[in-house]
Amino acid sequence: MIYLLSFMVVIGLPVFLHELGHFLAARSVGIKVEKFYVGFNIFGMGIKKKYGETEYGIGLFPLGGYVKVAGILDESMDESFEKKEYEFRSKNTVQKIWFLSAGVIMNFILSSVVFSVFTFVNGTLEIIDEPIISEVVENIDSEKKSPAYLAGLQSGDEIIQINGIDVSSWTDLTNIIHSNPGEKISIKWIRDGSEYKKDIVTKTIQDFKDNKITEIGIIGISPYYNSIEVGFFESILMGCQQTYKWIELMLSSLYSLISGGISLDQLSGPLGIANVAGQTAKDGGILALIMLMGIISVNLGIINILPIPGLDGGHVFIALIEGAIGRELPLKIKYGIQTFGFILLMLLFVFVFYNDIKNLM
DSSP states (O other): OHHHHHHHHHHHHHHHHHHHHHHHHHHHTTOOEEEEEEEEOGGGOSEEEEETTEEEEEOSEEEEEEEEETTOTTTOOOSOOSOOTTSGGGSOHHHHHHHHHHHHHHHHHHHHHHHHHHHHHHOEEEEOOSSBOSEEOOEETTTEEOHHHHHTOOTTOEEEEETTEEOOSHHHHHHHHHTSTTOEEEEEEEETTEEEEEEEEOEEEEEEETTEEEEEEEOSEEOOEEEEOOOHHHHHHHHHHHHHHHHHHHHHHHHHHHHTSSOGGGOOOHHHHHHHHHHHHHHHHHHHHHHHHHHHHHHHHHHHHSSOTTSHHHHHHHHHHHHHHTSOOOHHHHHHHHHHHHHHHHHHHHHHHHHHHHHHO
């Protein structure tokens, strides 16, 4: 149950605010909103109520949502194709892009608010630069034990040497471990006045550094931190900066995915998100879950603004083309583009669903 509830929190609010952004933007430029749904109304088994010209509803399937407006090709299949004042098709390019991008803007606002609140409540953490272990992570990748845990390292152990090189700070320690992804390293540490030594094979993960994704080694240990209080206005600035950093990371990850730097097997879908959300709620509590929601909100925004047919970015791309040529594209071309996009998205959904099942087994 905790996995389902956690999933609904980290996905539900970003999706709701995304669709609310479209809804408010549509109203602001006079576009008629016919339906506003959170979740997909599969088989008509959701909750719905009509107020004024808009039908509001909560769909049975929580993964997603939609705003149906008049005069947009894949959502309003009106019999008449004459432009009406309240239709999306009648608006100028700037108004169209404002409506189409408003959901993404709301996702970035949510992330900035979440990161700002988290920073204001918790402050920032400054590493105590000593090679003393604060915590040993037991599991990496769900059920796999961390190298440090398997080696018997414990909280309070002081690492004094790696691969025969003396270490005097946490910076020294991490530099050596990070530079040996998937390699065997020899670690010497002190516990209660006695020295211990063991060979450990590091775990390889992907890290975002200097605007690119690289492979680094980890063993599953954390340092001690000092907590530094952050003022209200400074926390807002830091929250926005953190959102920007996550946008950079997401874009870099997408580039690496396209260029082959990241395997397609690493893509996660709804089951993977539910698993991470549930694990986060159990291990880190509500604050960690809210932080995860902020990260997912950034990802949702970036994915939706991609110029893929069927997504917000695909609609923006078409609106820009139509604005440049001064007329609408032929309906057959639009239908073809949207059909291609729908098939592509469905194939991607099936693929990530398969990945989730494979990774959870």
